Each structure stands twice: as structure tokens, then as C-alpha cells.
Amino acid sequence: MSTVTVVGIGADGWGGLPRNSQDIVTAAEVVVGGQRHLDLVPEVPRQVRRTWPSPLRDGLAALLAQYDGRNLVALASGDPLLSGVGTTLVELLGAERVDIVPAVSSVALAHARMGWSYESTTIVSLVGRPVDRLARHLAPGRRLIVLSADETTPAAVAALLDEHGMGEAEVVAWSRLGAPDEWRERGSAAGWSAEVATLNLLCITCPADAPSYGLTPGLPDEAFEHDGQLTKRDVRATALARLEPRPGQLLWDVGAGAGSIAIEWMRAHPTCEAVAVEASPERAQRISRNATRLGQPQLRVVTGAAPDALTDLPTPDAIFIGGGAGRDGVLDACLAALEPGGRLVAHAVTIETETLLVAAQREHGGQLTRIWIESAEPLGSMSGWRPSRAVIQWSLQR
Ligand SMILES: C[S@@+](CC[C@H](N)C(=O)[O-])C[C@H]1O[C@@H](n2cnc3c(N)ncnc32)[C@H](O)[C@@H]1O
Known part of the structure; x- marks a missing residue:
């Protein structure tokens, strides 16, 4: 050929x-x-x-x-x-x-026009991708170069910046870079209204004092919309530490609740992918909303109950079972899907599911951990420790 x-x-x-x-x-x-x-x-x-x-x-x-x-x-x-x-x-x-x-490339021209080094910028393409994906890259003081899909992209990006408390971000839109009629529009994200060509690219400087989330897993619980079915911050951080996200890898988040584990897995690297499996349609919709707001609109949400809902999913590199580990066939289906090198983390809060995890650890090995978080709270005029329900975590590496 x-x-x-x-x-x-x-x-x-x-x-x-x-x-x-x-x-x-x-x-x-x-x-x-x-x-x-x-x-x-x-x-x-x-x-x-x-x-x-x-x-x-x-x-x-x-x-x-x-x-x-x-x-x-x-x-x-x-x-x-x-x-x-x-x-x-x-x-x-x-x-x-x-x-x-x-x-x-247009990006090389943009760097040259701005006097920005490659090392000091993050390059994001919104060509054929939802604008919400930019949210993952917003950080105080960060420089971003954004490839636009078309002439509507700058206004959509400006609105997204504003929504994320970055209305003060400086936006420079370059139209038809390198052409004899190349032109530039400059302004802040809030109130952006400039006309641009279909072929345009954005150079953005995020405000230094903008609100943002940190890079490591364990976002505050308030970062997620939830109805109580949320793996809480400290427990979530330990689960993700054991799931070990790596570039290009796929996670199944089984019984995803608010989707926090899948979303934080994807935030670890732009190439990380996840499928959130959730039986409740209402929660499934909430997962999509959380994913979009936190810059992961590409999260695949499957509405259905495991193990049936797992049947046609692509092979995972890691599996988290936050809900439903006690349900017939769920643990077996997840173990069967795990390839060599794959990681599994399952949580239990009931004695029945804990019993299952203890038996699974005996059979397959891995690590059992009991996580019992206590937080200081006011107690009368003093303060005291309020314990949360203990979580039994079984983690396994194949
Ligand atoms: C599919 S990408 C292709 C990028 C191309 N391979 C390059 O090296 O520049 C198309 C996007 O690149 C950006 N782009 C390409 N040429 C451009 C130019 N001359 N001026 C401004 N932006 C340009 C725009 O954001 C456009 O929507």
C-alpha cells in the first residue's frame, strides 16, 4: 500500500x-x-x-x-x-x-506574538470538543492557549471563565494568524463581545487570585452536587491513591453516586477515561452535571444496575465499587473484568458487605483497611471528635 x-x-x-x-x-x-x-x-x-x-x-x-x-x-x-x-x-x-x-502551527505563531514560552503555557484544543473541557485547566495565574472550534468559541470560553470566577481573566483572540489581514482583540472574559474570524485562537491569562481546586485527589465535598451518596473527601483520596490513575487508563466507577471517584480519576490526566455506572436515573443525571462543571463532560454515564450494566463496557484498568459490592454477582463480574496489572478498590459500610469483602480478601489476597475518620466539632462551649461511619476498604492489584 x-x-x-x-x-x-x-x-x-x-x-x-x-x-x-x-x-x-x-x-x-x-x-x-x-x-x-x-x-x-x-x-x-x-x-x-x-x-x-x-x-x-x-x-x-x-x-x-x-x-x-x-x-x-x-x-x-x-x-x-x-x-x-x-x-x-x-x-x-x-x-x-x-x-x-x-x-x-497557529500555536507557534501565538507563542511568538505573545512572547510566551511553550513551557509557560497549557495548550487546549476545543476543536470537536465541548467547551466545558477547559474547566480542568483553569488555575490561578496560568496561561492557556486555546484552539477554537469556530467564531462562537471565544464567547463560550469567556462565559465559562466567568462562571468559574475568572471573569477578570485577560483574553486575547487572534484571528487568521499569519494571514495578511491577521487581527487581534483583547478584553476581559466578563463582558466579552469582540468579533473574531472563524479561524481564531485564544491566549488567556487566568487571574492570579482566582478560586480553583488543587491538583491532588480529595476535592472538598462541596465541589460535588450530591444527595448524601458521595464518597467523602478523606476516604475518596485514599481510594484514588490505591486506584492509581495513569495516563490513558480507564476506570469503572460502579455505583457511582455523585460520580466523584470517576471525575477525580479523569482530573488526574487529560487522557484518563472513566465509565460511571449508576442505577438511579436521577443520580446519573447529577453525575453528568458534576462532570461537566468539573471539566470532564466526556465522562460516560451508564444508567443501570451492576452486574448487568457492566456487560458491554470496555475493559477497565481499574475498578471502584462504591455502592453495590454486596449485590449478587457484582464483585465476581468486576474481578472477572480485571486484567493483570489492574486495580480494584471496593468499599463496604454494612456488616453484610464487609463479610463479603473479608471473604474475597481471603480468596484473592489484597489489602483490607478500615478507615474511620473523626472530625473536630463544637461540643457545647468546647469541641469534640465526631466519628463518621467506618468504611471497610478492600484493595487488590492483579
Ligand atoms: C483543527 S485545528 C488545526 C491547527 C493546525 N494544525 C495548526 O497547526 O495551527 C484548527 C484550529 O486551529 C486554530 N488555527 C489554525 N490556524 C489558525 C490561524 N491562522 N489563526 C488563528 N487560529 C488558527 C484555530 O483555533 C482553528 O480552529
Whole structure:
């Protein structure tokens, strides 16, 4: 099978392309790209020109098969591997069958215009992603570079910043970076109303005194909307310590309640994924609300009771059973799903479930821990320790 060459092209168009890239495009038998990119490239006799199929992923394999053996060049904006079609092609064909010829990316141009180093910024793409994902990256004094989906993104981002107490954030919107008519709008998030091009990118400075949550698991209980069915802060932190989130890994949060374990698992790294399984439809909706507000709108929520609801889920790297460990078949189904290296943490507050966990530990090994949190509270004119219900935790590494 033949290779595909992906040529990056900047907003300055054909004239801004190095000679080498121009030659690659001119020599191509087939050029594939968005209409905007195809319009930038001079016509060549007998060259076939095709726009991207829609939906892209489904149509791409057929399009590539149609021109297999021909010299095919794809056009992308800037660096094709930055939130671009280069990534899709590599996923589809493998890196050895895709040659990438990058141009200067919009992010590189933004860094240059702002005088910001790469090391001092977080880069977030909202292309094809919900704006709420930005919430995870908000932190006092932090610089963010945000790739917009279109001209509606800046206003949506400004509203999100405002909602999170960051109305004072400074936003610089760059339109058509690198083009002769490039322009810049600057303002604070609160009251943002500037006009931008479809092709735009945001440089944001979060206010230094903005409210935000810390990086380690164990967010305050108030961070979550809940009806009491919430793994409380200190207990949650120990569960996550034993679940050990790692980049790209998947967690099942079984009996998810308010979804706090799944959400904190995902906050550990942008590539962490989770499925929250919750029998109550009302709680399932609450989990989605919590996930969206805390920057994890991509959390998958399955409304249904375990073990049946676990049947078709993708293989997990870790499993948390916060509710329902005592229900018939739940523990067995979770243990069966756990692959070598996988971690399981199950909590019990009833004697019946505790008995089950003790038996499971005898059979499978792992660690039993009793967590009994006492918090100081006013007692008359003095203070005293108020104990919470003890939680029995069984943790296992396969
Ligand atoms: C699918 S991403 C592609 C990024 C591209 N691969 C790059 O290297 O710049 C598209 C987003 O990148 C940003 N972008 C790309 N070119 C831009 C430009 N010339 N000016 C401003 N933003 C640009 C916009 O946020 C746009 O919605």
C-alpha cells in the first residue's frame, strides 16, 4: 500500500509555503483537503482534487482505497499533527505510511506574538470538543492557549471563565494568524463581545487570585452536587491513591453516586477515561452535571444496575465499587473484568458487605483497611471528635 503525504499550509497560503512543499503539492496526482485549503493551491492540469468526506473517519478509508497506488497529497493547516488531519491519517494508516511536512502551527505563531514560552503555557484544543473541557485547566495565574472550534468559541470560553470566577481573566483572540489581514482583540472574559474570524485562537491569562481546586485527589465535598451518596473527601483520596490513575487508563466507577471517584480519576490526566455506572436515573443525571462543571463532560454515564450494566463496557484498568459490592454477582463480574496489572478498590459500610469483602480478601489476597475518620466539632462551649461511619476498604492489584 502506498504512503500519503500531508503538507501543512499556513494562513499566508501558497506564497508562504516553502519551495519543497509547493513541489510536493504540484507533483501530486490527487490532492485532498478542505475547500479553504484547495482554494489556496494553484490548479494543475489533470490533477484530481477532492474535499474531505463527511463524516471524515468513515469516508476516509474508502477515499484512500480509491486512490491507492497514486501519488496522494493531503492538505492541512499549520502543523498537521496539532489537532489536525495528520493525526487521523496516522491512526488509520500507521506512522510508517504517512509523511508529514509541517508548516508553522497557529500555536507557534501565538507563542511568538505573545512572547510566551511553550513551557509557560497549557495548550487546549476545543476543536470537536465541548467547551466545558477547559474547566480542568483553569488555575490561578496560568496561561492557556486555546484552539477554537469556530467564531462562537471565544464567547463560550469567556462565559465559562466567568462562571468559574475568572471573569477578570485577560483574553486575547487572534484571528487568521499569519494571514495578511491577521487581527487581534483583547478584553476581559466578563463582558466579552469582540468579533473574531472563524479561524481564531485564544491566549488567556487566568487571574492570579482566582478560586480553583488543587491538583491532588480529595476535592472538598462541596465541589460535588450530591444527595448524601458521595464518597467523602478523606476516604475518596485514599481510594484514588490505591486506584492509581495513569495516563490513558480507564476506570469503572460502579455505583457511582455523585460520580466523584470517576471525575477525580479523569482530573488526574487529560487522557484518563472513566465509565460511571449508576442505577438511579436521577443520580446519573447529577453525575453528568458534576462532570461537566468539573471539566470532564466526556465522562460516560451508564444508567443501570451492576452486574448487568457492566456487560458491554470496555475493559477497565481499574475498578471502584462504591455502592453495590454486596449485590449478587457484582464483585465476581468486576474481578472477572480485571486484567493483570489492574486495580480494584471496593468499599463496604454494612456488616453484610464487609463479610463479603473479608471473604474475597481471603480468596484473592489484597489489602483490607478500615478507615474511620473523626472530625473536630463544637461540643457545647468546647469541641469534640465526631466519628463518621467506618468504611471497610478492600484493595487488590492483579
Ligand atoms: C483543527 S485545528 C488545526 C491547527 C493546525 N494544525 C495548526 O497547526 O495551527 C484548527 C484550529 O486551529 C486554530 N488555527 C489554525 N490556524 C489558525 C490561524 N491562522 N489563526 C488563528 N487560529 C488558527 C484555530 O483555533 C482553528 O480552529
